[in-house]
Amino acid sequence: xxxxxxxxxxxxxxxxxxxxxxxxxxxxxxxxxxxxxxxxxxxxxxxxxxxxxxxxxxxxxxxxxxxxxxxxxxxxxxxxxxxxxxxxxxxxxxxxxxxxxxxxxxxxxxxxxxxxxxxxxxxxxxxxxxxxxxxxxxxxxxxxxxxxxxxxxxxxxxxxxxxxxxxxxxxxxxxxxxxxxxxxxxxxxxxxxxxxxxxxxxxxxxxxxxxxxxxxxxxxxxxxxxxxxxxxxxxxxxxxxxxxxxxxxxxxxxxxxxxxxxxxxxxxxxxxxxxxxxxxxxxxxxxxxxxxxxxxxxxxxxxxxxxxxxxxxxxxxxxxxxxxxxxxxxxxxxxxxxxxxxxxxxxxxxxxxxxxxxxxxxxxxxxxxxxxxx
Amino acid sequence: xxxxxxxxxxxxxxxxxxxxxxxxxxxxxxxxxxxxxxxxxxxxxxxxxxxxxxxxxxxxxxxxxxxxxxxxxxxxxxxxxxxxxxxxxxxxxxxxxxxxxxxxxxxxxxxxxxxxxxxxxxxxxxxxxxxxxxxxxxxxxxxxxxxxxxxxxxxxxxxxxxxxxxxxxxxxxxxxxxxxxxxxxxxxxxxxxxxxxxxxxxxxxxxxxxxxxxxxxxxxxxxxxxxxxxxxxxxxxxxxxxxxxxxxxxxxxxxxxxxxxxxxxxxxxxxxxxxxxxxxxxxxxxxxxxxxxxxxxxx
Amino acid sequence: xxxxxxxxxxxxxxxxxxxxxxxxxxxxxxxxxxxxxxxxxxxxxxxxxxxxxxxxxxxxxxxxxxxxxxxxxxxxxxxxxxxxxxxxxxxxxxxxxxxxxxxxxxxxxxxxxxxxxxxxxxxxxxxxxxxxxxxxxxxxxxxxxxxxxxxxxxxxxxxxxxxxxxxxxxxxxxxxxxxxxxxxxxxxxxxxxxxxxxxxxxxxxxxxxxxxxxxxxxxxxxxxxxxxxxxxxxxxxxxxxxxxxxxxxxxxxxxxxxxxxxxxxxxxxxxxxxxxxxxxxxxxxxxxxxxxxxxxxxxxx
Numbered sequence: 001x002x003x004x005x006x007x008x009x010x011x012x013x014x015x016x017x018x019x020x021x022x023x024x025x026x027x028x029x030x031x032x033x034x035x036x037x038x039x040x041x042x043x044x045x046x047x048x049x050x051x052x053x054x055x056x057x058x059x060x061x062x063x064x065x066x067x068x069x070x071x072x073x074x075x076x077x078x079x080x081x082x083x084x085x086x087x088x089x090x091x092x093x094x095x096x097x098x099x100x101x102x103x104x105x106x107x108x109x110x111x112x113x114x115x116x117x118x119x120x121x122x123x124x125x126x127x128x129x130x131x132x133x134x135x136x137x138x139x140x141x142x143x144x145x146x147x148x149x150x151x152x153x154x155x156x157x158x159x160x161x162x163x164x165x166x167x168x169x170x171x172x173x174x175x176x177x178x179x180x181x182x183x184x185x186x187x188x189x190x191x192x193x194x195x196x197x198x199x200x201x202x203x204x205x206x207x208x209x210x211x212x213x214x215x216x217x218x219x220x221x222x223x224x225x226x227x228x229x230x231x232x233x234x235x236x237x238x239x240x241x242x243x244x245x246x247x248x249x250x251x252x253x254x255x256x257x258x259x260x261x262x263x264x265x266x267x268x269x270x271x272x273x274x275x276x277x278x279x280x281x282x283x284x285x286x287x288x289x290x291x292x293x294x295x296x297x298x299x300x301x302x303x304x305x306x307x308x309x310x311x312x313x314x315x316x317x318x319x320x321x322x323x324x325x326x327x328x329x330x331x332x333x334x335x336x337x338x339x340x341x342x343x344x345x346x347x348x349x350x351x352x353x354x355x356x357x358x359x360x361x362x363x364x365x366x367x368x369x370x371x372x373x374x
Numbered sequence: 375x376x377x378x379x380x381x382x383x384x385x386x387x388x389x390x391x392x393x394x395x396x397x398x399x400x401x402x403x404x405x406x407x408x409x410x411x412x413x414x415x416x417x418x419x420x421x422x423x424x425x426x427x428x429x430x431x432x433x434x435x436x437x438x439x440x441x442x443x444x445x446x447x448x449x450x451x452x453x454x455x456x457x458x459x460x461x462x463x464x465x466x467x468x469x470x471x472x473x474x475x476x477x478x479x480x481x482x483x484x485x486x487x488x489x490x491x492x493x494x495x496x497x498x499x500x501x502x503x504x505x506x507x508x509x510x511x512x513x514x515x516x517x518x519x520x521x522x523x524x525x526x527x528x529x530x531x532x533x534x535x536x537x538x539x540x541x542x543x544x545x546x547x548x549x550x551x552x553x554x555x556x557x558x559x560x561x562x563x564x565x566x567x568x569x570x571x572x573x574x575x576x577x578x579x580x581x582x583x584x585x586x587x588x589x590x591x592x593x594x595x596x597x598x599x600x601x602x603x604x605x606x607x608x609x610x611x612x613x614x615x616x617x618x619x620x621x622x623x624x625x626x627x628x629x630x631x632x633x634x635x636x637x638x639x640x641x642x643x644x645x646x647x648x649x650x651x652x653x654x655x656x657x658x659x660x661x662x663x664x665x666x667x668x669x670x671x672x673x
Numbered sequence: 674x675x676x677x678x679x680x681x682x683x684x685x686x687x688x689x690x691x692x693x694x695x696x697x698x699x700x701x702x703x704x705x706x707x708x709x710x711x712x713x714x715x716x717x718x719x720x721x722x723x724x725x726x727x728x729x730x731x732x733x734x735x736x737x738x739x740x741x742x743x744x745x746x747x748x749x750x751x752x753x754x755x756x757x758x759x760x761x762x763x764x765x766x767x768x769x770x771x772x773x774x775x776x777x778x779x780x781x782x783x784x785x786x787x788x789x790x791x792x793x794x795x796x797x798x799x800x801x802x803x804x805x806x807x808x809x810x811x812x813x814x815x816x817x818x819x820x821x822x823x824x825x826x827x828x829x830x831x832x833x834x835x836x837x838x839x840x841x842x843x844x845x846x847x848x849x850x851x852x853x854x855x856x857x858x859x860x861x862x863x864x865x866x867x868x869x870x871x872x873x874x875x876x877x878x879x880x881x882x883x884x885x886x887x888x889x890x891x892x893x894x895x896x897x898x899x900x901x902x903x904x905x906x907x908x909x910x911x912x913x914x915x916x917x918x919x920x921x922x923x924x925x926x927x928x929x930x931x932x933x934x935x936x937x938x939x940x941x942x943x944x945x946x947x948x949x950x951x952x953x954x955x956x957x958x959x960x961x962x963x964x965x966x967x968x969x970x971x972x973x974x
Contacts, residue, residue, distance in 0.1 A: 625871075
């Protein structure tokens with residue numbers, strides 16, 4: 001116990017002296033949250049658009065109005081030829097080109113199908129799919145309206161829509177992507193700082209030669225690990241607090257579940273991340289290597305955990321791969337508690353997964369950490 | 375050849391070199407002597423154009439901008455900086471080519487230099503598999519490929535075995551004879567004797583700069599060498615008129631002002647204590663004696 | 674029982690043999706100097722003894738405990754100080770000592786007493802609240818020593834303890850080492866400063882991983898054949914050139930500070946009568962010049 005105490009005191013004094021790192025830990029989550037919260041918006045709106053309207057009738061203007069009022073399309077240019085549309089989309093000046101044929105109005109009047117061509121730059125799949133679905137939706141709405149008007153003309157009285165589907169988005173009813181992103185970013189920030197801090201901390205002692213001095217003392221492996229895990233857990237909690245405050249104050253993030261539960265379960269994730277870092281430090285010889293290996297953890301964490309892309313859409317292999325990342329479980333816990341307001345009875349499987357993860361990582365670390373220099 | 379005027383270098387808030395002024399003439403073997411952390415490496419790096427001073431000016435071969443005269447400079451850093459996974463000859467070729475020499479010329483110069491540094495029989499060995507002394511010779515050889523006028527060497531003999539150390543200095547001496555000026559740093563005081571002039575560096579400052587002989591003459595005290603197996607000699611001689619007692623190998627150097635007075639005192643004290651088998655004689659101060667005295671004054 | 678007893682200790686890194694069949698004994702309470710150039714295997718040996726590295730083959734015992742199997746028990750009895758002075762730069766002098774007192778689980782009052790003793794031993798009482806980063810070489814070195822012996826180890830391993838400190842601090846350090854030895858601590862110290870070797874009771878000289886000499890200084894000095902003479906000169910290199918050019922017979926000749934050392938057979942002495950020479954007993958540096966040259970001839974390098 002004396003040894004663990006000595007290690008903890010040392011770690012706290014060092015932390016207090018290293019003001020830059022401390023400041024980083026506080027500022028880092030704030031900056032990241034603001035950046036990602038504002039910048040990552042999965043609804044792509046205001047796509048620059050070019051229009052070649054060959055019809056120039058009331059009907060075509062009406063269609064274009066509907067398109068712009070949807071906010072998905074900003075009509076930036078008006079073209080006078082197909083070539084201009086081609087050029088604008090090719091050069092990336094616009095993402096969308098809309099071509100209305102000369103017989104548009106004519107066809108409508110005679111009840112024939114009026115075709116509108118929408119050209120989408122699909123290099124950016126996210127904006128492309130936004131544009132396509134928006135255009136299709138608007139097209140359907142318009143045609144429905146026309147059909148209804150026509151029926152009214154035949155029957156002489158107003159007709160109801162045959163049926164209507166109302167979608168009620170639960171949990172995030174305003175579709176605010178920040179709500180979905182903020183818990184995710186919190187998890188990502190924690191992963192990055194916790195993994196990197198611990199892996200570097202032990203390797204730094206190795207590089208400076210102080211580890212050598214520690215190894216010749218009767219210190220046990222678990223004491224060294226606990227000596228790092230305990231102080232950095234506190235750092236992790238500070239970061240969580242900062243993130244939640246920013247979420248609430250800046251993004252009006254609603255916390256629907258229990259804040260206490262959220263804090264309590266966060267400890268499992270922090271320890272799991274620290275264990276990951278310690279695992280790295282048992283292999284890495286230099287801080288450079290530790291850094292590279294940390295990135296080896298970050299990228300899959302960001303890509304496969306469901307932070308950026310829905311895990312349901314992933315091929316089975318990658319989906320399973322995501323299951324060995326603590327972030328995957330933590331994101332599910334966070335989103336459940338913050339956005340759905342559910343309790344422990346729902347998220348316990350994820351907590352169990354984290355505990356299993358911690359046990360495995362720490363056992364391997366303690367076994368693998370060679371009290372040797374070479 | 376080299377001038378430094380009031381050169382100061384800070385790393386952040388830490389001062390590594392503190393107002394150093396120096397002048398090195400053509401044809402010298404100039405020794406920069408001092409412990410690790412005294413600022414030797416920083417000064418050599420500034421002269422070799424790898425670091426800019428924080429303040430002060432320096433010129434090398436008459437130029438203030440080292441870029442212009444790089445082809446006339448040779449530099450062997452403290453840490454072995456050649457390619458361990460290349461052979462001796464491959465390393466030599468790389469460095470010859472870096473200075474823009476033709477393949478034929480490289481072969482001619484290389485065979486001369488490898489002969490000079492006794493590395494010919496190892497030319498196909500990987501640099502990683504050379505001993506410490508041989509690595510330093512290889513670094514010297516690579517630095518010589520472009521026949522520089524002025525050669526900087528940063529602690530070339532630290533930790534090298536006593537034989538290779540001497541061989542290395544013999545090479546430097548030969549090079550100097552052939553007209554190369556040499557600026558070398560070392561932590562070994564005995565090597566300072568091989569230089570034409572020596573600057574003692576301590577905590578970033580030059581505490582003294584002269585020829586070895588001049589430094590010895592400026593030394594204000596006399597040195598008595600005491601040989602004895604007794605290890606508590608400092609305690610025993612407390613009351614004698616001795617300014618300082620320092621161990622030198624298995625002997626003690628006693629710093630005194632009056633040789634006869636001290637000698638009689640020491641003999642009577644040790645005689646009273648029945649400490650026998652002692653030798654006591656006045657010797658010429660070594661540079662180490664000089665430096666120990668200088669370092670003490672600075673503290 | 675020996676403090677340290679090594680039998681055919683060998684360590685390989687890949688196909689490079691860093692330490693080759695090393696056998697030696699160190700008596701309790703003695704100072705053993707382990708000498709050799711950089712890369713000769715000194716640190717590797719010490720690290721194996723401290724349990725920081727595993728030997729490839731061979732065995733070693735420290736106070737009767739096996740270095741391969743009892744390394745955890747050994748740790749309570751040994752102190753180790755490396756050439757890097759492994760201190761925490763961002764802690765103060767006293768905090769470093771407190772930390773190591775904790776790591777060795779010293780009780781409150783023993784710890785406090787030892788910290789005081791170490792501060793006085795290292796002459797650091799006045800600087801105990803300074804950050805280590807602000808200390809220069811000599812101070813750091815003495816603090817590192819204080820940290821290494823805070824638990825009063827029976828054996829102290831010092832790996833190049835005097836690299837990077839000024840001559841005055843080197844001497845202060847050796848005085849502390851003497852004091853420790855006189856109190857009964859066994860000390861094994863590596864160095865590449867040959868003059869420091871003279872302070873030791875016994876000396877081993879390691880060259881390219883092989884122990885090429887082992888004994889008391891006087892035993893080692895007897896290994897040098899012939900007689901050694903010294904010619905004082907202000908220009909040792911110049912004189913060396915002249916002497917070599919004059920091609921008189923000698924066993925060896927080399928510069929030595931402000932002098933030349935010439936090793937020759939007794940009957941060759943007449944050859945140098947013209948020079949103001951003085952016959953001297955070889956120092957350890959002379960011994961090692963001789964040994965390295967003989968070994969090189971043997972190894973044909």
